[in-house]
Amino acid sequence: MRIAMISMHTSPLMQPGIGDAGGMNVYVLNVATHLARQGVEVDIFTRATRPSQGEVVEIGDNLRVINIVAGPYEGLTKEELPTQLAAFAGGIVQFVKCFGVDYDLIHTHYWLSGQVGWLLRDIWEVPLVHTAHTLAAVKNHHRAATDTPESEARRICEQQLVDNAQVLVVNTLEETNDLVRHYDAEPDRIRVMSPGTDTELFTPGTTKNTELARRHLGIPMHAKVVAFVGRLQEFKGPQVLIKAAAEMLARDPDRNLNVIICGGASGASARLENYKNLAHELGVAHRVRFLDPRPPQELVTIYQAADIVAVPSYNESFGLVAMEAQASGTPVVAARVGGLPIAVAEGETGVLVDGHDPADWADALTQLLDDDATRMRMAEDAVVHASNFSWQSSASTLAEIYAEVLSTEIPECPKRFAMGNDNH
Structure with missing residues (x-):
């Protein structure tokens, strides 16, 4: 053939x-x-x-x-x-x-x-x-x-x-x-x-791997980290995560939160500076770090360094980022749209959020970040769930x-x- x-x-x-x-x-x-x-x-x-x-x-x-x-x-x-x-x-x-x-x-x-x-x-x-x-x-x-x-x-x-x-x-x-x-x-x-998903490449990191990943990325070891991976355009929702982070820090200014946004601008009107300016306007620029896109061999480091991967897209036909994150042993907070309810096993490997209100996203992220036991259980279940997709x-x-x-x-x-x- x-x-x-x-x-x-x-x-x-x-x-x-x-x-x-x-x-x-x-x-x-x-x-x-x-x-x-x-x-x-x-x-x-x-x-x-x-x-x-x-x-x-x-x-x-x-x-x-x-x-x-x-x-x-x-x-x-x-x-x-x-x-x-x-x-x-x-x-x-x-x-x-x-x-x-x-x-x-x-x-x-x-x-x-x-x-x-x-x-x-x-x-x-x-x-x-x-x-x-x-x-x-x-x-x-x-x-x-x-x-x-x-x-x-x-x-x-x-x-x-x-x-x-x-x-x-x-x-x-x-x-x-x-x-x-x-x-x-x-x-x-x-x-x-x-x-x-490539389950041979995207694998859960050990504690040592996570420490190395954070050290490599310059992330404090005891910070709670939420990562976004994808193209920087409104449809993918990076602005939703930035606004949710601002809401979380407004509620608790001492929260040890770090946000990683990895991706490049995509689309005629998309500009990296737009998202950097948004973080600055909301007063969270010091908590949001922007990284250039990177190949899968390096992307796994970001997944392993994160406590949660956020997928706030307005629609996804499936959600490959969500699946890669889960294969890497990282729970996902995603929008309840398109194929994401299939990619993410709600309550088992992550949380699904209705809509794109930053307050709702702040609630979901806060609850999972603060519940270490549930997050660790989801991390283990996420790897098993991802193994069903090859x-x-x-x-x-x-x-x-x-x-x-x-x-x-x-x-x-x-x-x-x-x-x-x-x-x-």
């Missing part, structure tokens, strides 16, 4: 937390890696962002990343990438023609890739599987009041993909419901594949979905294109 995966707007090799790179990058790279280990040949097509990348990057046996030149290497925002869809699709067609590659199936990630895959499906006459990761209608439904809404153009493009893909792969049953509710998707064309299992499920799709006959041309003699 040979699969063409398309991830146009962000390469799976990019550092998560920088620009548009995030959970989707982790998802695509890990699923592709484990599919390749199971004998599936995978080529991941992405847009080239610098000339030094090379056209073809060999990741391992059966796995390549192919960088397609479409527009200038730098200077294009994600919002401007629709202007390069034709160039990107053309680049893929040219690559396939030059190298004589044939694919059994196309799997696209995000709506930009989906639009390209929709075209290539009909050129190559192979099935199209699509994973949205996020949806415009859902993001607009859950967005923060100050967040920029997603465009109607994007929503229309997503509707086209829902109508035309052979199968839609989602992370959770909640996503299935979102597709049916907002896009009138046919439930029998939706398949659920739960994402996983990328190997995810890839196996996806391979089964591919096999099912390939065993199903692709519909012939729509009837609206049929021409009778009276149309001549």
Whole structure:
């Protein structure tokens, strides 16, 4: 089986937390890696962002990343990438023609890739599987009041993909419901594949590991630490955590609280300084530390150094950060949205908060930080919970979905294109 995966707007090799790179990058790279280990040949097509990348990057046996030149290497925002869809699709067609590659199936990630895959499906006459990761209608439904809404153009493009893909792969049953509710998707064309986590990398730290992690990060040993990991944008909710920390310290100025925010600004209007200024305005700048995004091998140190990881997103299709934190033995306080109620076992491995009121978040964080016994129990249970989610299992499920799709006959041309003699 040979699969063409398309991830146009962000390469799976990019550092998560920088620009548009995030959970989707982790998802695509890990699923592709484990599919390749199971004998599936995978080529991941992405847009080239610098000339030094090379056209073809060999990741391992059966796995390549192919960088397609479409527009200038730098200077294009994600919002401007629709202007390069034709160039990107053309680049893929040219690559396939030059190298004589044939694919059994196309799997696209995000709506930009989906639009390209929709075209290539009909050129190559192979099935199209699509994973949205996020949806415009859902993001607009859950967005923060100050967040920029997603465009109607994007929503229309997503509707086209829902109508035309052979199968839609989602992370959770909640996503299935979102597709049916907002896009009138046919439930029998939706398949659920739960994402996983790297439980070999993200492991619980010993007391010594925690001490080393805090020393490395310059965190006082006896402080209570809450960490946020992710892109800095309103939708991910770092402002909710900063405001909650201010509320906690207003209630108890002597509280030994430290907040770590690890990530880079993402989006046209996002600025790191906005969040630093917010912390300064609220009088908690001395308790909030901002760290640049870092690779998974270093990210585990942050999880191990934290007492709690906060995930105050306005929506998450699953919540990979929450799962990585739990695999590292750290309880999670998360918003009760999207797939987070599945990623976090409420009352066992963390706490779910209704809404994004900083006072409610302050209550939840305070209660768990002050209850050492419960927090320690949750830390142990979190590791067990995370062990039930593996990328190997995810890839196996996806391979089964591919096999099912390939065993199903692709519909012939729509009837609206049929021409009778009276149309001549």
